[in-house]
Amino acid sequence: MNIRPKYKTKQREILLSYLQAASGGHITASDVCEYFRKQGASIGQATVYRQLESLVDEGLVNKYIIDSNSPACFEYVGKDAHEEGEVCFHCKCEKCGKLIHLHCDELEAIKDHLSGEHHFQLDPLRTVFYGICEECRKALSSGDAPAGSSDQN
Amino acid sequence: MNIRPKYKTKQREILLSYLQAASGGHITASDVCEYFRKQGASIGQATVYRQLESLVDEGLVNKYIIDSNSPACFEYVGKDAHEEGEVCFHCKCEKCGKLIHLHCDELEAIKDHLSGEHHFQLDPLRTVFYGICEECRKALSSGDAPAGSSDQN
DNA sequence: TTGCGTGCAAAGGTTTTGCATGGCA
DNA sequence: TGCCATGCAAAACCTTTGCACGCAA
Numbered sequence: 045m046n047i048r049p050k051y052k053t054k055q056r057e058i059l060l061s062y063l064q065a066a067s068g069g070h071i072t073a074s075d076v077c078e079y080f081r082k083q084g085a086s087i088g089q090a091t092v093y094r095q096l097e098s099l100v101d102e103g104l105v106n107k108y109i110i111d112s113n114s115p116a117c118f119e120y121v122g123k124d125a126h127e128e129g130e131v132c133f134h135c136k137c138e139k140c141g142k143l144i145h146l147h148c149d150e151l152e153a154i155k156d157h158l159s160g161e162h163h164f165q166l167d168p169l170r171t172v173f174y175g176i177c178e179e180c181r182k183a184l185s186s187g188d189a190p191a192g193s194s195d196q197n
Numbered sequence: 198m199n200i201r202p203k204y205k206t207k208q209r210e211i212l213l214s215y216l217q218a219a220s221g222g223h224i225t226a227s228d229v230c231e232y233f234r235k236q237g238a239s240i241g242q243a244t245v246y247r248q249l250e251s252l253v254d255e256g257l258v259n260k261y262i263i264d265s266n267s268p269a270c271f272e273y274v275g276k277d278a279h280e281e282g283e284v285c286f287h288c289k290c291e292k293c294g295k296l297i298h299l300h301c302d303e304l305e306a307i308k309d310h311l312s313g314e315h316h317f318q319l320d321p322l323r324t325v326f327y328g329i330c331e332e333c334r335k336a337l338s339s340g341d342a343p344a345g346s347s348d349q350n
Numbered sequence: 351t352t353g354c355g356t357g358c359a360a361a362g363g364t365t366t367t368g369c370a371t372g373g374c375a
Numbered sequence: 376t377g378c379c380a381t382g383c384a385a386a387a388c389c390t391t392t393g394c395a396c397g398c399a400a
Contacts, residue, residue: 167328
């Protein structure tokens with residue numbers, strides 16, 4: 045939550061608009077670099093990481109760490125969501141690696157439960173539910189390997 | 198959940214007994230290497246990672262990722278918890294690194310909820326709730342940094 | 351003009367991989 | 376004996392850092 049002076053640079057604007065456009069999706073640092081390349085613009089990876097870090101500090105962007113050896117994901121959440129109690133949970137399929145994005149009151153309730161009963165202040169931003177997604181479960185029960193499985197991360 | 202043939206090697210046994218002895222604590226790959234060195238035994242880091250991966254696959258050990266650029270932590274959870282329907286959830290304090298074990302019906306209920314409503318089959322063994330534990334929250338709200346803060350892997 | 355932001359390249363650290371050897375069953 | 380596990384070293388990977396230059400204010 046470092047509020048430091050911010051210049052309005054071209055890189056920051058493009059990055060921010062990209063994140064906003066992809067709102068609800070998950071973007072990695074290398075996605076950002078690729079996007080800039082496609083736009084004909086260019087950016088150094090160091091800048092990407094530094095800008096993303098700033099945006100996370102400012103609360104405009106969330107950072108998710110799904111697995112230790114896959115790159116961190118970023119997602120634009122905006123100022124409102126940050127100030128609101130807007131909570132978002134993530135489910136990660138252990139089989140196909142898919143990341144599912146959930147807004148759900150019942151899940152939010154566990155936040156209160158953990159806080160009230162277990163005195164633990166849940167951080168939904170960092171918490172990822174691991175398990176098996178619908179397609180993979182179907183594929184598993186219907187015999188064997190799903191279509192494009194075998195991946196992971 | 199790969200059940201592959203397992204040989205009972207010296208390295209595996211020492212590693213497993215170390216993890217069991219440190220049950221409830223969190224251990225990194227380099228901790229393991231150091232432990233072997235102290236024991237007069239030796240092990241290659243590749244073996245450490247490979248064994249840990251196997252143990253995680255078997256459900257004997259859980260893997261926790263606290264921060265993208267700090268090493269992953271491992272913890273022995275045992276076979277019983279895995280084979281029984283006995284569900285155990287883990288809360289990890291992002292501040293002090295403490296790992297809290299929870300047996301709780303309400304948390305188990307989210308398993309059914311995710312399955313019923315979101316068609317996602319939760320794997321409690323892999324899932325870790327991240328957040329702030331009671332002591333750290335108190336320490337944070339009561340002014341500033343807690344006693345031995347600033348740590349965390 | 352000031353000093354933050356940028357870019358390049360190199361470093362940092364963790365984790366993975368290839369290949370020959372050793373050891374369990 | 377057959378195969379898996381091991382160990383070493385090197386690679387791969389994401390991310391951070393140093394330093395000089397460019398650009399916003």
